[in-house]
Amino acid sequence: MRIVILGGGFGGVNTALKLGKKLKDSNHEIxxxxxxxxxLFRPSLPWVIFDERKLDDATLPLDKILQKVGVQFIQKTVIQVLPKNNRVVLQDDTILEYDYLVIATGGLPDFEKTPGLKENTYSCYFEDDTKKTKEQIENIKSGDQILIGASDGNPCTCLSYELLFEMDAYLQKQKINASITYFTYESDLFDYVGNKVSSTLEKLLNEKKIPFYKNVTVEKVEPNLLHLTNGMTFPFTFSLITPAFKGADYIFASPDLEHENGIIPVHNTLQTKQWENIYSVGDTIQNPAVIHKSGWAAEVEAHIAAENIHLSLQGKTPEKKYVETALGMMELGTEGGMAFVKYPNKRNEAPMIEMATQGVLPHLMKVAFEKYYLWKLR
Ligand SMILES: Cc1cc2nc3c(=O)[nH]c(=O)nc-3n(C[C@H](O)[C@H](O)[C@H](O)COP(=O)(O)OP(=O)(O)OC[C@H]3O[C@@H](n4cnc5c(N)ncnc54)[C@H](O)[C@@H]3O)c2cc1C
Structure with missing residues (x-):
């Protein structure tokens, strides 16, 4: 059998590593x-834009990672999936046949959803935009007005808080007297993880005298002026606004692949709702149990998809299921960091256990996690 995995991020690499180990001495091809x-280890990118890491330190060659577990690597762009024929079309019209397919091509920032956002904000999703953002941050000077926020539908708001607190720390370190304003579409600050986190973040922003606006929606962005749908406007000289996501272009070019704005609906087994031999993991999926998208969630999903494909190869039912969980660490600039956990409570009526801690320790944990993860893949 041949298993084809599309994408070399957290989702794709972890599916490949898990399946590669399980199928090492078999005749199956991955x-x-x-x-x-x-x-690209994206958790390092906020450090890159504030000049605390080099971009090269956040990347590892895929061929070396995959070689160790006998997975073949093809560096090409996918241009179409033909599920009725079990085929993937690559650039140069090369055809790749599969028995099982794993779609892990991530989410692209959907800047076009909000008029003017693409032209008037900076970001750090890929290498190119990260370099441009770093250069622009180096030009920030006293008197500038900085706007940071999460625009509606962004599925990883954790990042916008990291950018906010890291920017505050950077300005202090460089002795730049510039103002920061923060906004989010969330009802409460990072409310996904619960009240304790929201109130801790509010307290920190109040102490720092950083104005913030919750439950607001961006209408449009003009050069140096943001408009909210409630009529408020914010002038700015530099902005970092995280957008909603859409799927990769080839998903739109694949008429037999069900999707919503390129995002693919999946069962809790990570099989797509439409095709049982096609799995999808990471930022490109839509499932009620995956509210907050992250590298950590992508890795958990990847392991479940790999287990289920392995079960199917043995003629068994793919029965492993994803349940809503979250584990994360976010940087809080001069305040250290915050670690949070959210997982189903099996012992009493409360549906989820939510825990968070803040200070120097979570910051050190995040640094240790970065070193460990990159060492593990090397
Ligand atoms: C700045 C930043 C900081 C973050 N920090 C954290 C953090 O601290 N902790 C955490 O858990 N999460 C963090 N995240 C979120 C995390 O990085 C994402 O959730 C994660 O990368 C999603 O993994 P993925 O495999 O779905 O997609 P991606 O990592 O986006 O990988 C997609 C892969 O698909 C490939 N691809 C795309 N289109 C095509 C195509 N047409 N043909 C071929 N290949 C294609 C890409 O080249 C890439 O290899 C952060 C994100 C950002 C942007």
Whole structure:
């Protein structure tokens, strides 16, 4: 059998590693296709834009990672999936046949959803935009007005808080007297993890005298002026606004692949709702149990998809299921960091256990996690 994995991020790489180990001495073939030659460890990117890491330190060559577990790597762009024929079309019209397919091509920032956002904000999702953002941050000077926020539908708001607190720390370190304003579409600050986190973040922002606006929606962004749908406007000289996500272009070019704005509906087994031999993991999926998208969630999903494919290869039912969980660490600039956990409570009526802690320790944990993760993949 041939298993083809599309994408070399957290989802694709972890599916490949898990399946590669399980199928090491079998005749099954595993191929991973990605358009870039390396894995990008995105959690390091906020450090890169504030000059605390080099971009090269956040990337690892995919061929070396995959070689160790006998997974073949093809560096090409996917242009179409033909599920009725079990085929993937790559650039140059190369055809790749599969028995099982794993779609892990992530989410692209959907800047076009909000008029003017693409032209008037900076970001750090890929190498190119990260470099441009770093250069622009180096130009920030006293008197500038900085706007940071999460626009509606962004599925990883944790990032916007990291950018906010890291920007505050950077300005203090560089002795730049610039103002910061924060906004989010969330009803409460990072309310996904619960009240304790929201109130801790509010307290920190109040102490720092950083104005913040909750439950607001961006209408449009003009050069140096943001408009909210409630009529408020914010002038700015530099902005970092995280957008909603959409799926990769080839998903839109695949008429037999059900999707919503390129995001693919999946069962809790990570099989797509439409095709039982096609799985999808990571930022590109839509499932009620995956509210907050993250590298951590992508890795958990990847392991479940790999287990289920392995079960199917043995003629068994793919029965492993994803349940809503979250584990994360976010940087809080001069305040250290915050670690949070959210997982189902099996012992009493409360549906979820939510825990969070803040200070120097979570910051050190995040640094240790970065070192460990990159060492593990090397
Ligand atoms: C700045 C930043 C900081 C973050 N910090 C954290 C954090 O601290 N902790 C955490 O858990 N999460 C964090 N996240 C979120 C995390 O990075 C994402 O959730 C994660 O990368 C999603 O993994 P993925 O495999 O779905 O997609 P991606 O990592 O986006 O990987 C997609 C892969 O698909 C490939 N691809 C895309 N289109 C095609 C195509 N047409 N053909 C071939 N290949 C294609 C890409 O080249 C890439 O290899 C952060 C995100 C950002 C942007």
């Amino acid at each position: 191929i991973l296709v990605a358009e870039k030659p390396h894995f």
